[in-house]
Amino acid sequence: MSSAVLTAVGLRKTYGTTPALAGADFGISAGETVAVMGPSGSGKSTLLHCLAGIVLPDAGTIMYGGRKLSALSDAERSALRRSEFGFVFQFGQLVPELTCIENVALPLRLTGHSRRAAERAAMPWLERLEVADLANKRPGEISGGQGQRVAVARALATAPRVVFADEPTGALDSLNGERVMELLTDAARATKAAVVLVTHDPRVAAYADREIVVRDGHTRSMGAAA
Amino acid sequence: MNRVRVWVRDLAMGVRIAAGGGRQGWSRTLLSAAGMGLGVALLLIAAAVPSMIDGHAQRIADRAEPWSNTLKPGVHTMVVVDANEIYRGSEVYGRLLAPDGDRPPLPPGLTRVPGPGEVVVSPALARLLASPDGKLLGLRFTDRTITGTIGDAGLTGPNELAYYEGRDSLDRYGDAIHRLDHFGIRSPATDMDPLQLTLLIVAFIILLLPVAVFVATAVRFGGEQRDRRLAALRLIGADTPTTRRIAAGESLLGALCGLVCGTGAFLLIRQLAGAFTLQGFSVFPSEIVPHPVLAALVTLAVPAAAVAVTVFAMRRIAVEPLDVVRESVGRRRLLWWRLLVPGAGLLALAPIGGTSYARVSTGVVLLLIGIVILLPWIVQVAVQPLRRGPLSWQLATRRLQLSSDTATRAVSGVTVAVAGAIALQMFFTGVQVQYIEKTGHGGAELRAESRPADYPAAKSFISAIRSTPGVRNAEAVTRAELEVDFSNASYPFVIGDCRTLQQHARFSGPCSNGDVFVPQELRDQFKAGSHLAVQAPGRTVRKRLPVTTRLIDVPDSHPGYYAVYATPTAFDLDGVNLRTTIEMRLDPTRPDTAERVATAALRLDPQASVTTLKTTEVRADFADIQRGLYVGAIGVLLVIGASLLVTLFEQLRQAKRPLSVLAAFGTRRTTLALSLLWQTAIPMVLGLALATACGVTLGSLLLKAGDQPVRIDVPGLLALTSAGAVVTLLVTAISLPTLWRLMRPEGLHTE
Numbered sequence: 002m003s004s005a006v007l008t009a010v011g012l013r014k015t016y017g018t019t020p021a022l023a024g025a026d027f028g029i030s031a032g033e034t035v036a037v038m039g040p041s042g043s044g045k046s047t048l049l050h051c052l053a054g055i056v057l058p059d060a061g062t063i064m065y066g067g068r069k070l071s072a073l074s075d076a077e078r079s080a081l082r083r084s085e086f087g088f089v090f091q092f093g094q095l096v097p098e099l100t101c102i103e104n105v106a107l108p109l110r111l112t113g114h115s116r117r118a119a120e121r122a123a124m125p126w127l128e129r130l131e132v133a134d135l136a137n138k139r140p141g142e143i144s145g146g147q148g149q150r151v152a153v154a155r156a157l158a159t160a161p162r163v164v165f166a167d168e169p170t171g172a173l174d175s176l177n178g179e180r181v182m183e184l185l186t187d188a189a190r191a192t193k194a195a196v197v198l199v200t201h202d203p204r205v206a207a208y209a210d211r212e213i214v215v216r217d218g219h220t221r222s223m224g225a226a227a
Numbered sequence: 228m229n230r231v232r233v234w235v236r237d238l239a240m241g242v243r244i245a246a247g248g249g250r251q252g253w254s255r256t257l258l259s260a261a262g263m264g265l266g267v268a269l270l271l272i273a274a275a276v277p278s279m280i281d282g283h284a285q286r287i288a289d290r291a292e293p294w295s296n297t298l299k300p301g302v303h304t305m306v307v308v309d310a311n312e313i314y315r316g317s318e319v320y321g322r323l324l325a326p327d328g329d330r331p332p333l334p335p336g337l338t339r340v341p342g343p344g345e346v347v348v349s350p351a352l353a354r355l356l357a358s359p360d361g362k363l364l365g366l367r368f369t370d371r372t373i374t375g376t377i378g379d380a381g382l383t384g385p386n387e388l389a390y391y392e393g394r395d396s397l398d399r400y401g402d403a404i405h406r407l408d409h410f411g412i413r414s415p416a417t418d419m420d421p422l423q424l425t426l427l428i429v430a431f432i433i434l435l436l437p438v439a440v441f442v443a444t445a446v447r448f449g450g451e452q453r454d455r456r457l458a459a460l461r462l463i464g465a466d467t468p469t470t471r472r473i474a475a476g477e478s479l480l481g482a483l484c485g486l487v488c489g490t491g492a493f494l495l496i497r498q499l500a501g502a503f504t505l506q507g508f509s510v511f512p513s514e515i516v517p518h519p520v521l522a523a524l525v526t527l528a529v530p531a532a533a534v535a536v537t538v539f540a541m542r543r544i545a546v547e548p549l550d551v552v553r554e555s556v557g558r559r560r561l562l563w564w565r566l567l568v569p570g571a572g573l574l575a576l577a578p579i580g581g582t583s584y585a586r587v588s589t590g591v592v593l594l595l596i597g598i599v600i601l602l603p604w605i606v607q608v609a610v611q612p613l614r615r616g617p618l619s620w621q622l623a624t625r626r627l628q629l630s631s632d633t634a635t636r637a638v639s640g641v642t643v644a645v646a647g648a649i650a651l652q653m654f655f656t657g658v659q660v661q662y663i664e665k666t667g668h669g670g671a672e673l674r675a676e677s678r679p680a681d682y683p684a685a686k687s688f689i690s691a692i693r694s695t696p697g698v699r700n701a702e703a704v705t706r707a708e709l710e711v712d713f714s715n716a717s718y719p720f721v722i723g724d725c726r727t728l729q730q731h732a733r734f735s736g737p738c739s740n741g742d743v744f745v746p747q748e749l750r751d752q753f754k755a756g757s758h759l760a761v762q763a764p765g766r767t768v769r770k771r772l773p774v775t776t777r778l779i780d781v782p783d784s785h786p787g788y789y790a791v792y793a794t795p796t797a798f799d800l801d802g803v804n805l806r807t808t809i810e811m812r813l814d815p816t817r818p819d820t821a822e823r824v825a826t827a828a829l830r831l832d833p834q835a836s837v838t839t840l841k842t843t844e845v846r847a848d849f850a851d852i853q854r855g856l857y858v859g860a861i862g863v864l865l866v867i868g869a870s871l872l873v874t875l876f877e878q879l880r881q882a883k884r885p886l887s888v889l890a891a892f893g894t895r896r897t898t899l900a901l902s903l904l905w906q907t908a909i910p911m912v913l914g915l916a917l918a919t920a921c922g923v924t925l926g927s928l929l930l931k932a933g934d935q936p937v938r939i940d941v942p943g944l945l946a947l948t949s950a951g952a953v954v955t956l957l958v959t960a961i962s963l964p965t966l967w968r969l970m971r972p973e974g975l976h977t978e
Contacts, residue, residue, distance in 0.1 A: 055891050083893030094888045098625035108892055110618045139629060 004030045006195050007052060007163055012061035013218075014047050021047040022058065023218030031162065034186055034196040036209035038223075043215045045199045046167055052197060053086055053165045054078035066162075083111045087156030087164040087194070089185070091171040094152050095140040102127060102136040105155045112159060126154035130184050146177030153185045157192065164189055167199045175204070182208045237469055238534070241476015242483075258880075259481030260488050262873045267489020267529055268496060274521035275497075282514030286383045289335045291412045294405030302328030303408045305340070306397045310833050314364045315822060319352070320389035323833055325397045332409045334391060336381015341393035345374045349382050349389040363822045367829040384509030385501040392833065399680045400834055436595050436643045471541040475534040482533030486526060493517075565604050569597025569921075576928035587932055591650075591925065598646055598914075598921050599639045605917060606635050606910045619898045623905030635910045638955060642914035645951040649922025649944055650929060656940040657930045671702070671810035673821055675828045677835040678807075679705070682722065682800045685807045688835070691827045692809050697820030701811040704731055706790075707761060707803045718749070719790040720761070722800065728792045734779040743773055744792040746781040753791055761803050770798050810840070868954050875907070875962040883969045890970040903966060904959050911955045915948045922947075 009027040013020075021044040029035050039045045050056045052063060054070050063070040066085075070078065087108070088094070095104045105126055106119035114122070127133045130150040135143050143151070149169060156164050169185065170178030186208045189196045198209055206212050212223040245256055292307050310321035324331075324340055331340050341347050346368055348356070353376055355361035356368070368390075377389055397404045457470050497515045517525075572593030575586050606627060613624040675692050679685035682705065689703040704727070707720040721731060725738035734744065745753040753759075755776040760767045779792070813820045821839065828835035879886070889899060923944070927937045 053891070079890075079893040079895065081893070082891065086892070088888070088892050090888060090891075092884075094885075096622065096625075096885055096889065098622065098629045100625075103621070103625065107618070110621075111892070111894055111898070116615070116621070141629075 006031045007063070007065050007197075009048075009052060009058075009063045010061055012048065012051055012058045012063070014044075014051060014056070014058045016047075020218050022051065022061075024061070025215065025218060025220040027052060027213065027220060029163070029195045029197060031195055032190060032193040033211075034189060034198060034209040036206035036212045037197060037199045037215060037220075038201060038203075038206055038212055039215035040201065044218045045201075045215045048215055048220070049165050049167055049197055049199050053088070053163075054081060083108060084159060085162045087159060087161035089149070089152050089156045089164065089166040089169040091168040092145070095148055095155075097140050100137050100139055101132065101143070101151045104140070104151055105158050108155060108159045123154070123158050126158045126188075127151070129188060130154040144177075146173050146181065149173060149177070149181045150184060153181060153188070156185075157188050157194065160192055161194055163195045163197065165197045165199075168201070169198070170200075170202070170205055178202075178205065233469075234472060237472030238476035238479055241473040241478075242480045243476075244473065245477040245480040256477075256481045256484060258873065258877055259478070260484035262877075263482055263485025263529060263533075264488030264492055265869055265873075267486055267525060268492035270525045270529075271489065271493040271517045271522060272496065272515070274517035274525060275515045277518050278516040279510050279514055283383055283508075283510070286380075288413065289411045290381055292405055292407050292410060293412050294407045298406045298408060300327040300406065301408070302330050303332065304328060304406055305331035305408075306404045306406050308397050308400045308404055308834050310392070310829075312367075312825060312829060312836065313838070314355075314388065314825065315360075315819075317388055319364075320349075320383075320387060321833070322391050323394050323397055323400075324391055325394040327406070332407060334381055334410050336378035337391060338375070338378075341374060341391055343393050343395045344371050345393045346371045347375045347377055347391045348373055349377045349387055351386045352388045352390055355388060363819060363826055366826045367833075369830070379511060384504070385511055386504040386509035400678060403678060403834060436592070436647065471538050474541050475537040478533040478537040479530055482530045485533075486529055489529075562604055565597075565600045568600050569594050572597055573924070573928070576925070576932060587929070590928070591647075594921060594925055595643050595647060598642055598917055602635045602639050602642060602910070602914055602917060605913055609913055610909060617898075617901075619901035620905055622898075622902040623909065626902075626906055627909060635914070638907065638911045638914045641911065641951045641955060642918045645915060645947055646918035646922040646925065648947045648950075649919060650925035652940055652943040652947060653923065653926025653938075654929045654933075654935075656943065657926075657933075657935045657938060671700075671840050672813050673811050673824060673837065674840055675809045675811075675824055675835060675837045676806065677828060677832040679805050679832065682795050682805065684831075685722075685805055688807050688828070688831050689809060691831055692811070692824055695820070695823050695827050697814040697817035698824060699812040699814055701809050702730065703727060703807065703809040705805055705807045707800065707805050718752075721790045721792050722795055722805070723792075725794060728794065732779060732781050732790075732792050734781065736777075736779070738794070740794045740796045741773070741775070742794050743776040743797045744779045745776055746790070747778050748781075749789065749791065750778055761798075768803060773797060868958055872958050872961060875903075875958060876965055879903075879962065879965050879969055886966070886969045887971070896967060896970065899966060899970065900963055903962070904956075907955055907959050911952065915951055918951065919944065919948060 005028045007027075007029050009025065012022045012025040012027070014022040023044075025044065025048055027035075027037075027048065037045050037048060047056070051058045054063075054065075054073070057071050065081070070081075073081065082088075095101075096107065099107065102120050102123050105123035106114075106116070109119035109122055110116065124133065124136065127136055130153055132143075132147055132150045132154070135147055135151065140148055140151070149172075153169070156166070164185070166185065170181055173181060182205055186196065188194075196209070198205070200206055214221045214223055245252055294307070298304060304327040306325045306327065308323040310323050312319045312321060322334070324334075326340055333340060337347055353373065356365050356373070371392060377391065379385070382389055457474055497512050500510055500515055501512050503509065572590045572595075575590030575593060610624050610627040613620075613628075616624070675688075677685070677688045679688055685705045689701075689705075692698060693701045693703070703723070705722045707722065721728065723731065725740070725742075728744065729735060729738060732744065732746075738744075753772055753776065755772055755774045757772050759770045759772060761770050811824075821837065825835075825837040828837055886899065923939060926939075930937045
């Protein structure tokens with residue numbers, strides 16, 4: 002991991018009296034896709050939230066681009082997420098009021114682009130994800146698979162260095178899930194974005210370069226994905 | 228299965244689903260119940276208004292004094308003198324009692340007539356006298372002993388300040404005494420003039436409509452999540468009408484819980500009501516009893532509204548199997564049917580073919596309901612072209628373009644209330660000219676009046692008031708009622724020293740004790756040496772006008788134009804009815820001067836009155852309606868504020884997941900806060916504009932219906948629209964901490 006873009010060592014996080022992470026380690030290089038696997042409640046999503054700076058760990062260190070994440074203020078971490086990270090969640094991630102193109106343009110607008118420029122930059126991503134014809138539809142008018150593609154387009158539109166995907170195909174049938182994964186990993190590789198992929202589905206994990214397993218808050222490297 | 232059984236089955240299933248919905252389901256039901264409970268509580272209070280008014284009128288009637296001039300003193304009679312006063316703006320009901328015999332009539336709430344020097348006070352007065360606030364008032368009772376408290380039966384409200392004081396004799400009060408042999412009259416039928424009745428009806432409608440709007444809004448709380456859940460029912464074979472009925476059943480549970488909450492809140496408010504006084508009006512809890520018919524109407528209407536609103540709202544949502552709900556979007560709202568209701572309202576209010584209360588009330592209701600119906604169309608038309616602007620603006624306008632219902636529902640209550648208030652404000656401003664009476668005094672701020680036993684008592688009274696700290700420019704006049712024997716005409720007889728007389732009648736020239744002055748205009752009636760008949764208690768005293776009587780010039784605009792002026796030694800004033808009036812200004816740097824004046828006056832004469840002077844006074848019955856409206860408006864504003872808050876919380880709760888996601892990819896707090904503000908502010912601005920237009924139209928039509936000139940009270944209009952805006956902004960500000968909380972990453976957890 003000589004060119005690691007994001008590393009974490011000894012992460013601990015407790016919610017109330019429930020430990021979610023109990024000394025987890027993690028590392029990912031540019032352009033690499035790492036699947037984080039584990040049973041429900043093992044701490045996968047908490048690890049992703051800590052790595053993305055959404056929540057701060059109780060102990061341990063996360064380094065990104067030579068900076069210690071926990072040393073950044075909330076505003077600085079928000080700025081980092083806006084400009085250098087992308088996110089795909091399982092469901093409920095598109096803003097229902099905005100059209101698909103407005104949703105994809107949203108992170109660009111948050112980084113200061115004008116509406117027109119943001120939408121101009123967003124359109125190729127919709128095309129790449131094969132949903133350009135849905136540009137002016139709202140999330141309520143499209144299917145779940147189409148919505149996930151729009152979400153992937155949105156995650157990649159800012160050319161992030163790291164994409165965090167939390168069960169991105171969890172709400173899709175296998176055919177749609179596979180297509181979304183193909184599009185996500187292809188696009189990420191093409192832009193040299195690292196992908197942290199949280200899943201409990203081995204078929205989804207198979208798209209990753211390697212896997213780590215989270216169990217009882219600890220991480221264990223499983224080597225290259227099948 | 229017949230239709231009724233199908234409805235009952237599906238509604239019951241909906242209730243069961245809602246009840247078994249776990250913590251989230253119950254929290255949604257309870258939020259809805261809280262909203263409806265607020266509305267139900269206010270509706271029940273409104274339903275109790277008739278009993279409160281009746282109870283209040285009955286209590287006043289029960290202690291009324293049906294005195295008679297022909298009643299002779301006897302064992303069953305008593306003499307009563309009105310000793311009402313004002314203490315720090317609160318009215319104090321006071322009666323001086325002097326029984327003629329052994330078995331005098333007993334005022335309600337008393338177990339015996341207080342003896343000489345004894346005072347029986349109301350519980351509220353006892354509390355006030357025992358507190359530091361009542362110290363100044365206590366000085367008026369220093370030489371008397373409080374021997375008991377007045378029972379509830381003798382009070383108009385639990386917080387009324389009242390007392391009965393026993394006396395040996397009340398002869399010194401002259402014709403102010405009333406002799407009676409019993410207390411209480413039959414409760415008079417309250418006849419209102421048509422204008423007052425119209426005002427009352429309109430005020431009621433305006434105050435209650437926002438509550439009804441809110442009840443309809445609360446029914447839809449949690450609707451969006453519920454609609455998604457219903458997709459599962461479609462999967463197992465429920466058809467669309469069944470799904471709608473089941474959804475209505477879910478709302479029904481909220482409505483039933485709302486009824487229970489509302490009844491509970493009503494009972495709580497009822498119990499606490501006794502502790503509060505609003506605009507000088509307090510009411511016994513036992514009298515807050517909803518009218519049975521109105522209470523039954525509320526009990527039936529709220530669940531029925533819940534079912535009807537849900538079924539109606541569900542028609543716009545296509546619930547499909549496989550957990551997919553496609554909301555029908557892009558549908559253009561139709562205008563024509565929305566214009567029908569306000570159009571019918573305008574027609575009913577138009578001054579064609581005479582007006583009736585039923586027609587005016589119907590017109591007002593239709594016009595105000597028309598606002599609620601028109602608002603979503605106006606918001607849609609207004610926000611549709613909105614494209615440019617910052618992200619927060621875009622998020623808000625897209626939300627409104629997708630569905631303006633939620634936001635417009637939130638502000639429609641404010642809109643109706645403001646439209647109604649503007650109309651009432653216009654109407655009140657327009658008609659109050661009729662109800663304002665000029666009091667006829669100039670720059671003086673306070674007036675003290677007494678009926679002294681003799682002229683030395685009058686001088687003591689004047690001196691006591693003049694020497695009270697804080698009193699400035701006190702002008703004192705003592706008058707006697709004087710009749711001229713040849714005409715039976717009555718003229719005031721002003722008594723004072725030379726300086727007072729010269730100041731009062733504005734004449735100059737020589738004056739010495741014993742002189743009498745007659746205005747030129749009265750020279751024929753009051754010739755020097757002529758005989759006069761002067762009123763004394765129970766008799767007429769003959770006096771002779773001194774031969775030294777002089778004629779003076781008094782300006783004809785002067786209130787003393789038709790008065791005779793005499794120095795104290797000009798006549799023997801023994802036994803003559805005298806009235807001393809002192810008008811004064813007050814030192815603004817000394818608080819409580821008015822109370823000190825009242826204390827000084829009442830210590831010398833318990834029947835003295837001290838009144839704050841205004842250049843105009845609003846007639847009492849009109850003022851009652853105005854006061855009632857203010858009390859109602861306070862209640863409605865509180866409910867609107869609370870309802871807006873509950874609605875916003877509900878909106879935010881539903882948007883929990885998208886908010887967390889937006890926060891995850893770095894959206895600034897300010898962006899979302901501004902978006903929330905725009906989302907409420909845009910419909911609010913549109914709503915207030917509509918409210919202004921409708922309020923002015925409604926006010927104009929009401930004034931025309933009452934044959935009054937139309938005039939717009941611009942400052943009042945601005946104040947009311949600002950109040951509506953402030954309520955909405957305040958509520959948005961209060962909801963921001965919830966927004967921050969919902970933006971936390973915990974919302975991203977799905978496990």
